[in-house]
Amino acid sequence: MTDKAVIEGTPAPVADRQARDLPLDSHLHTNQSFDSQVPIDVYGALAAERGIAELAITDHIDFDPRWLNFDPDFGARERILRAAAERWAPHGVAIRFGLEVSYESNREEEIREHLRAHAYDFVIGSVHVTIDSPYQASRVAGFVAGRSLDEIVEPSFSEVVAAARSGLFDTIGHLDSIKRYLLPHVTPAQFAERLDLYEPLLQALVDGGVGLEVNTSGLRQATGETYPSAAVVARFRELGGERVTAGSDAHRPSWFAHGLDAAYQIAADAGFAEIAFRRGPGEPVAVVIPDRFLDR
Numbered sequence: 001m002t003d004k005a006v007i008e009g010t011p012a013p014v015a016d017r018q019a020r021d022l023p024l025d026s027h028l029h030t031n032q033s034f035d036s037q038v039p040i041d042v043y044g045a046l047a048a049e050r051g052i053a054e055l056a057i058t059d060h061i062d063f064d065p066r067w068l069n070f071d072p073d074f075g076a077r078e079r080i081l082r083a084a085a086e087r088w089a090p091h092g093v094a095i096r097f098g099l100e101v102s103y104e105s106n107r108e109e110e111i112r113e114h115l116r117a118h119a120y121d122f123v124i125g126s127v128h129v130t131i132d133s134p135y136q137a138s139r140v141a142g143f144v145a146g147r148s149l150d151e152i153v154e155p156s157f158s159e160v161v162a163a164a165r166s167g168l169f170d171t172i173g174h175l176d177s178i179k180r181y182l183l184p185h186v187t188p189a190q191f192a193e194r195l196d197l198y199e200p201l202l203q204a205l206v207d208g209g210v211g212l213e214v215n216t217s218g219l220r221q222a223t224g225e226t227y228p229s230a231a232v233v234a235r236f237r238e239l240g241g242e243r244v245t246a247g248s249d250a251h252r253p254s255w256f257a258h259g260l261d262a263a264y265q266i267a268a269d270a271g272f273a274e275i276a277f278r279r280g281p282g283e284p285v286a287v288v289i290p291d292r293f294l295d296r
Ligand SMILES: [Zn+2]
Pocket: 100, 126, 128, 173, 174
């Protein structure tokens, strides 16, 4: 399914967006994350049914003790994951032990220490809306009022730059998901007119050799476009970006691999022939983008 409407930002019915026959979805949450109830075997079964060959389960970890995924049970997570991986391998589905870190620059040393002490196959670094953030629903209108777009994005984008420069992550998750929290005060169209705002972020990714995730969760949200948009991914490539990753960021069964075709198409259209990944200790690996996305 190549859905031009998806790429151009017009939401299509959820039922039309269930991707099939893809090599990898590298951003998924199970019931090991506070905000998901999905048992890992549900994703295994969906992957087998739809021909999604490989998954990275990237449950959350937060370093703010007030958050719900503070200090998760690493041992339990790993046991559950490795056991599921053994169950699903005979069905043609490889399951990897990933992690999504809620990056906060003022907690970088704790994050570094955790990643030094715990081995994951693949690690996403994401900037989320923190408890004290100006983007919290109760504060965002007041924060936006009277500020320029440069000032509005600064608290989030400066953290993204720090995450990219930290050297801690394989990829940066949902680069500009702040678009979601700024609706309706700032629209995706306003972001599209200010691609210059992304230059420091993309340059930090290029300099650090870090991946840029094309996250399709925005396609099921009011934003109606990926995080980040196709234009930003194309600019990343122009600047010398070498690694893109692709994930649905599912927290429910119906979100599994949702819109993932669009992420592959955006990556291919930007000039990438491969999706970047890592499978444990050592160097990143390349997952070839299927021909159907490249032959256009
Ligand atoms: Zn996230």
